[in-house]
Amino acid sequence: MIVKSFQWLTLLVALLLGAVLSLHVGGRADVGIADLLAVITHWDSPSLSQSIMVDIRLPRTLIAGLLGINMGLSGLILQAITRNNLASPSILGINQGAALGMTLAIMLPGFFPIADEAMAVLGALFAGILTFSFAGGLRAKVSPLRLILSGVAVGAFSFAMVRFSFTLDDEVSRDVILWTTGDVAGVRWHDTPLLLALSLFGIIASVLLAHRFNLLALGEAASQGVGANPHITLVLGALIAATLTGISVSVAGPIAFVGLVIPHLCRAMIGSNHRQLVPAVALGGAALMLYAEAFSKIVITGEELPLGVIAAIIGAPYFVYQALFSKEMGL
Amino acid sequence: MSALISSSLQQRSVIYLILLSALVLSCIWGLKIGAIAISPQVLANTLFNLDGPQQKYILLTSRAPRIVLALLTGGALAIAGSLIQAVIRNPLASPKVVGINSGAAFATCLMIALFPTMTLTNIPVVATLGGALAATIVLLGAHWRGLSPVRLALVGVAVGMLFDSGVDFYLVANTSPEKAAPMMWLTGSLWSRTWSHVEAVWLPIVLLSGLAFSLSYQLDILRLGDETAIGLGQRPALMRFIALLTATVLASISVGVVGVLGFVGLMAPHMATRLVGGQTRHMLPCAMLVGMLLVVLADCVGRALAPPIEVSAGVLTALFGAPFFIVLMLKSDRETTG
Numbered sequence: 001m002i003v004k005s006f007q008w009l010t011l012l013v014a015l016l017l018g019a020v021l022s023l024h025v026g027g028r029a030d031v032g033i034a035d036l037l038a039v040i041t042h043w044d045s046p047s048l049s050q051s052i053m054v055d056i057r058l059p060r061t062l063i064a065g066l067l068g069i070n071m072g073l074s075g076l077i078l079q080a081i082t083r084n085n086l087a088s089p090s091i092l093g094i095n096q097g098a099a100l101g102m103t104l105a106i107m108l109p110g111f112f113p114i115a116d117e118a119m120a121v122l123g124a125l126f127a128g129i130l131t132f133s134f135a136g137g138l139r140a141k142v143s144p145l146r147l148i149l150s151g152v153a154v155g156a157f158s159f160a161m162v163r164f165s166f167t168l169d170d171e172v173s174r175d176v177i178l179w180t181t182g183d184v185a186g187v188r189w190h191d192t193p194l195l196l197a198l199s200l201f202g203i204i205a206s207v208l209l210a211h212r213f214n215l216l217a218l219g220e221a222a223s224q225g226v227g228a229n230p231h232i233t234l235v236l237g238a239l240i241a242a243t244l245t246g247i248s249v250s251v252a253g254p255i256a257f258v259g260l261v262i263p264h265l266c267r268a269m270i271g272s273n274h275r276q277l278v279p280a281v282a283l284g285g286a287a288l289m290l291y292a293e294a295f296s297k298i299v300i301t302g303e304e305l306p307l308g309v310i311a312a313i314i315g316a317p318y319f320v321y322q323a324l325f326s327k328e329m330g331l
Numbered sequence: 332m333s334a335l336i337s338s339s340l341q342q343r344s345v346i347y348l349i350l351l352s353a354l355v356l357s358c359i360w361g362l363k364i365g366a367i368a369i370s371p372q373v374l375a376n377t378l379f380n381l382d383g384p385q386q387k388y389i390l391l392t393s394r395a396p397r398i399v400l401a402l403l404t405g406g407a408l409a410i411a412g413s414l415i416q417a418v419i420r421n422p423l424a425s426p427k428v429v430g431i432n433s434g435a436a437f438a439t440c441l442m443i444a445l446f447p448t449m450t451l452t453n454i455p456v457v458a459t460l461g462g463a464l465a466a467t468i469v470l471l472g473a474h475w476r477g478l479s480p481v482r483l484a485l486v487g488v489a490v491g492m493l494f495d496s497g498v499d500f501y502l503v504a505n506t507s508p509e510k511a512a513p514m515m516w517l518t519g520s521l522w523s524r525t526w527s528h529v530e531a532v533w534l535p536i537v538l539l540s541g542l543a544f545s546l547s548y549q550l551d552i553l554r555l556g557d558e559t560a561i562g563l564g565q566r567p568a569l570m571r572f573i574a575l576l577t578a579t580v581l582a583s584i585s586v587g588v589v590g591v592l593g594f595v596g597l598m599a600p601h602m603a604t605r606l607v608g609g610q611t612r613h614m615l616p617c618a619m620l621v622g623m624l625l626v627v628l629a630d631c632v633g634r635a636l637a638p639p640i641e642v643s644a645g646v647l648t649a650l651f652g653a654p655f656f657i658v659l660m661l662k663s664d665r666e667t668t669g
Contacts, residue, residue, distance in 0.1 A: 153653045316492045
């Protein structure tokens, strides 16, 4: 346990540093972490820089962290239920499906009797189900490669639909690209309660299911043998992953690759016990997104970059590496 | 296996005739349709310079170059896809799956970002460099790891995503209209293409297509297996290299000028194989016609759906092509497992 506690400490320190960095940098260089301390100590007469800290920086940092938790857990769950290390919301087309659901809700207001966020969750679920059924459905064995290629095709189709519906509407292509790359520049406090509740739900649900994920990792027969029906694990896991992804996408757009990278890194640090992986992934996902959020504000172009682009630049090379070298792919 | 059955000369002539007339009809439709609909009468007047009302500007300056470009790029993508599938012997292979499209798009973005003064004529060269880089990564990686066909597709998708993230980076980092203009073509659009674009790409596309046609007999020999090919005096490794290079350049040039028209290079060869059989020398011209038809139709439908708004041709080919890809995958699954 001594060795493990070092890893946990590393994760915590990484998270803390990420939070400080993310709060410290931004469009106005004169606003820094000192303002946060000032806010905490005497909040009676807020100055302009203190309001920037409270109204802009804090919600952005908080939301970036929460998104990291949600996407990381979503990836972890998908990797557990598919037993495929390359599974993640973006690669299985679930991100794009959520974006499509969201787009439909925006394009046809009043047509669907449910909230936009619910549409995003439905889109995520639908895309996930499509991907699974193309890859072989609930048959005993789903080929990992087919799963990914189906996901890519479903994702390509959903994204084409998103672009299609937006070109029909108006010349908002730049906004669409911003949103479809995942952006948190516009978020404020009113976006946080939903995401916070979602992250809590995600963590609790994953902790409760962690044991079933561990059993599933032993194989479906073994899982069945000790009384955990693998199909129930699969369905519950898919529902949770779709909810986490769908609502996150509805707030910030699809953010790719966090769900892929974080579970891998955490597995390398903590091992493959899901009871420990769940909190580790939550910490690690939040930390990575905080760094990405900070970097998105410092990059040199004079213009802030969307969070999703930074995440993709970190994550895509990792995906290439995995595609070339990961061994457990069958075929 | 439909790939081994070749059709008779008579069947082929009928198929070519149907394809050609469909192509001509869709080109005429493409001239007529758009933000301003043009009547057949005016169209005929303008094209043949008859008396009566004409629409010279719209037809000759705006719509004609689009259609010529659609023909050129559709043919180029289809030939590139056919060559790649013939060499890699992978039904799922296509310029997009091998990463060429994304690489070329990335290189073109980079060129516009770093050297905004460069002229249109440089686009083919730059796009080709990017496409070749991506294809080299994918093919070398796959060759060196000895990967299965489906795994190759996975590596290609991953490399494609890598370059796509670079393209996204460029797009969101550039807000000025001049630099953000490529956004439109990146989704695969023929919008605002002019004769100067045609001038920049027609020669290399025509030359390389000619080269591809002259290679088709050699590719059929290659299909018999390396030993037979060597016995017949061929150098298989050199042959594969030339074919892949030709395919890369063809696909990259078309991306450089009209953006990513997803799945055309995947669909056209399969459709052509269904129509005339899998022998490259018969299939290649047919695939070229199918590819042209697909792109011209995608452009027309995009303009016809809700004028004056245009839906990018690339969006339409992706909507049509992604399900096609899934069907192909499910079929190849059945062939390998059962």
